[in-house]
Amino acid sequence: MRIRTQFIVAMIMSGLVLLIVAVSVLWTIQQIGRLNMQEEIAISIERGASELSYLSNDYLLFREDQQRTRWETKWSSISRDLAQLKPSSPEQQIIADNIKANHLRLKAVFDNVASASHDTTRTPAAESVQSFTQVSWSRMAVQNQGIAFDALQLSQIIRDRKDQVRHTNNQLMFILLGAFSAYFITNYLIVQRRLLSSIADLQAGTKVIGSGNLDFALEVKRDDEIGELSHAFNQMTADLKGVTASKSELEVEIAEREAAQQALHAEQERLSVTLGSIGDGVIATDVNANVVILNGVAEELTGWTQEEAEGKPLLEVFDIINETTREPAENPVDKALKTGVVVGLANHTALIAKDGTERSIADSCAPIRALDGAIIGVVLVFRDVTEQKQLENERERLHRQVEDELEISNLLLRAADTLAEPIDLNGVLESLADIVLDVTGSRRIGIYLLNKKTYELEAGAARGESILPVGSKFNFKQLAPQFQSVVYDKQSRVIDYESADVAEENRQRAESLNIKVALSVPLIYKGDVLGILALDNPGERQNVTERDIELVEGIAAQAAVAIENARLYEAERRIADTLQEALLTVPEGMNGLGYGYMYRSATEGAKVGGDFYDLFELGGGRVGITLGDVSGKGLQAATLTSVVRSTIRAYALDGHCPSKIIAKANEAVRLASGPASFVTVFFGLLDTATGKLTYCSAGHPPAILHQAAGVELLREHSPIIGAFADMSYTEEETYLQKGDSLVLYTDGVTEARRDEEFYGEERLIDFLTQAQEIPVKEIPQAIYNDIVAYSGGKLLDDIAILAISLAGEPRDRY
Template sequence: MVGPEDTATAGGPLTPAAPAVLAGTLEALGAGAYVVDEQGLIVAVNTRAEHLLGRSAAELLGHDAHDLLHRGPEGQPLPRTQCAMRQAFHAGRTAQHDEDWFAHSSGEVLRISWLITPFAAGDGSAGTLVVFHPADHPDDPAPRPRPPASRRLTELQRLALLAETTTRLTSTLDVDEALHRLVALIVPRLADWAVVDLITERDEVWRTLVVHAENDKLVQREEFQGPMPPVPEESQMPLSRALRGVSATLASPQTYRRAPDSGIAVEQRHLFEATGIHSAAIAPIRSTRAVLGALTVGRGDNPADFTSEDLPLIEDIARRAGLALDNARLYQRQRKVAETMQNHLLPQMPGVPGLEMTVRYVPAPESSQVGGDWYDAFPLSDESTALAIGDVVGHDLEAAAGMAQVRNMLRAYAWSQKEPPSRIVERLDGAIQHITDVAMATMIFARIEPAENGHWLLSWTNAGHPPPLLVSKDGLTSYLTDGHGILLGTQSNISRPDADTLLPPGSTLVLYTDGLIEEPRQTLDEGLNRLRQHAAALAHRPLASFTDHLLRRVRPVGNDDDVALLALRVPKT
């Protein structure tokens, strides 16, 4: 094991939410199990481990696992340099040992077999899983050799694989990523071929993924992927049965050499002939609600055949995959609905003679793809053009609904009330406190109209929003900090200021939300300076290119906030 001074080199630290997720996963194992972080401190433990070690979770969590548990055969402290588990930890590899000793709370030593395996969660954090149980042969002190690769997994390996399957698949909500993680867990550990057939939402079968282990690499064989014939209701062939939800079965080339009873049987026969698979196990991929597809694991290079004893493990892996895929599909369906809603909520930009205008919206990566950030531009009754950018607190459907209310009310006031921007926003602030559920929001409301000598007059008021950025055609930049007042929703009834400025020919005005510039562990000034620097460098580009590159360069990596951006360019004289 490892100590606080020994830091694993692969992956980052476990996130604060990880132990709670891991604790539930470990309870499903039939052996003692615990997880250590990159410093070797125990962060999760199951009740079986508590029982075997005679220690409660409170006595285990937060302690250095090596110092607390690992001992020599006589109960003496084990030097770190002699600890096989610690060596495997630092090597970042899976390892097992048939005989070792852990300290029991009674002062005695517990003779155990163990398996250690690293894993990476979906957020990039890393940890190490230790699975152990009392040694099966207490009278035989000699370590036993590992079984050859062609033999079945040991019980510890099986438990570790199931635990890793659950951890890896439930830590992503992307269907494609979940499928690639699934086959990476299986190949080459169980088989040298993995095939995933999925049933689409239109009840069509699609051979989604075919992967082969070649020279220690996983190679996707796209020539075998694609649409499949329909599932016959009466076919007794293994793949057809699995796609109807029947339990896992074995298959071989001989299975499909008989007269085919369906198009799927023909495709499966072709798969066996083209890949050289001589033994396969086929299991249904099921959720709690429906059959999602089938998993085929095959051996071509590995000479050992699958047996009926292998089927429970493969069926269990497929079942866990089904639950993860179902969650991912539900999430992606929600995202699609939310994206459609967002497209209807965010308006198309009007054509304004003499002005170029472009907008961008990037949703928060961890939200339902909608949020409170918004932009707007629309003609006013006096033939000027209104511009707006804003942010309603939140990153969910409620925030999006609040955003739509604020935007529509602003349009109504701006069109009907021929008043300065400050007065329009004052009316809006008073209204949203009484007839919406919006708690707080920031915004800039402006109007723009032609002036003399190719200039355009911009008038605006700012309700607690990041200041607009003005970029000249020569790359000179300035933030428009005038006209700044408090955000909406404070119920302060303080008069709001107005400001105005002339936009010179060829200049670019950038309105944006705080997701573009805010980054953890950096000040707001650093974000504003980053935006200013890149905007100046991109001033010569066409407006669409300017906007796309600005987003790509300035938006913080790993940003967890949505971003709305409106860029406007005055024509050159």
């Protein structure tokens, strides 16, 4: 077998082994990836089942639509995970089928529970509700546990399958590598033995031929490269033997040389024609950088003819400069001769022709080498790129123009985002000042709001060297006419306070404020001028461009909208704040009753929320207790709160029971609000003499009654008010002893979060159990402090808390 064939076979074998290893690795990665995905799905199903169990408990406790929606969302999420399961074995298929069956049965059980809990045609007894809740919880717990166990078992089976795939792949690679190693070693030993023997024979034969024995012939034993080499040696020996130095042969050699010279001359003529046909300029020099050849294009571009330029230094014929600096450019020929590599001209190179014409050029310079590699000259190729350079400059100009327009658009978008963040007027003005200085590079800005009734300008914000303190006012009509025209003409204006058009008085005032050139831009909203922003660089004649004016006008237009919205918001908030403060007012004290209360909004920007509380005396030692949560915020929520509070007070003073009062409040809310508004409320009548509490809880979190015997949740499952007409409401009774405390709260307490975990009822009960010595007046603030510590100060909803106890000497509760 030929050596080349042996090498090719070895390479093919290596390639096959590598290919099989690569395919095996890719297959293993694909299988493990698929198994990892299936394992993640199984784990997700297991976690989902645990979350469903928690949500089921939550729903069974509260029976609220919010909990039911969360449960159904999580159930749908698990359904999607189940749809993505792709069992790869009968065992996995059986477990997957079990999970799907338990999943469907869980849905059926939940739907049955949900349907029964929303049946409003009758009010079941407390014992029946508790029994139903326990049975429902047990049924759903069984299904949830079945899903979680099967999902865990499925993930373990998938994990075992991954280990099996890895083990099989490792075994296959070890077998292939072992087989390839054995083949390689065996092939190496065979080739080495054969080659060494053949090379030794060649070495001995060449020594014999080298001694002058041209009659010796090497023995050709093999039909491979070594055999071909032996045959070549024999042919060389025969050729050497036949060589003679006769006269006739010398004459033939002379004739051949003459023919070669003629061919060289013809080649030179063809080269000259070729150079004349090239579209680029070509100059060839000798090793001293003197011109040897110019083609026609080079003659035209340099203004020199072949006869004029031949033998002259290149720099005299090829005069180049830097277009930007106008300094002589580096000589590329010298660099090519020194380095022996191809050299290009620097950018922005111009050629000065003999007649002074200037052209932009691009070129390259390469050394000319003889057969022995020595450099014998340089060839310079160049072309006129003046028109191309003009096109590139125009393209760059258009590109810069597009970039400027894009930058303006981005700056306006950023300004819109910045101005949209604050909702108060001061915040808008401060943000406007910052963004204008940022995008224009100016060092001073003043923003002035116009009062059209008094024609006064009030300084709303300022940056840089202060002209007027924020909040100060001045008469608009006393300013320079150029400044007044910004308001009258509703157009921006660049005012040069050093020009002759400015009155001496105004020029002196500007000089005292270190103003030379200022840009003044009106703040216009729906055709009305709200104010003016003025910016400058103190002590400098600022160069204000059209781009600056366009940019500031765009920002000013957005700022005017934000200013008007902030004014409207502040007016509405003042009304709502006043209304809510009135609604959250309770008596400083009541006979026979101790109490504490507090309210906190979720955000400082929206202090007016829908949470409220109320305490009022009804005579005869009876007290009305109200705590509720109105959907929404702002003036609308405060107005609806007033409706609920006033309705409850009116019907309570009229002597109605809590369930009747809440029914009346339901109708009042429906008439005063839209279909999307609703209220959850707890209302109770407390007899301070007997401690009897009669209450109705309309969709509200259960109140907590902390007694000596423990904690009791006052659950009463009446519906929310305001959502539906002609609803039926019920009431319950309990008793407070001296020393007991009744704690009412809104859902902002239990739904406070840390990551994905709720504060919850259990944590609230634990806190009240441990806070044994806290006076009832301080309980609301203590609860709030614990919530803030738990959530890291991030509240998702408003919070209202009311704590009540009977006055008198408390009994030994603990």
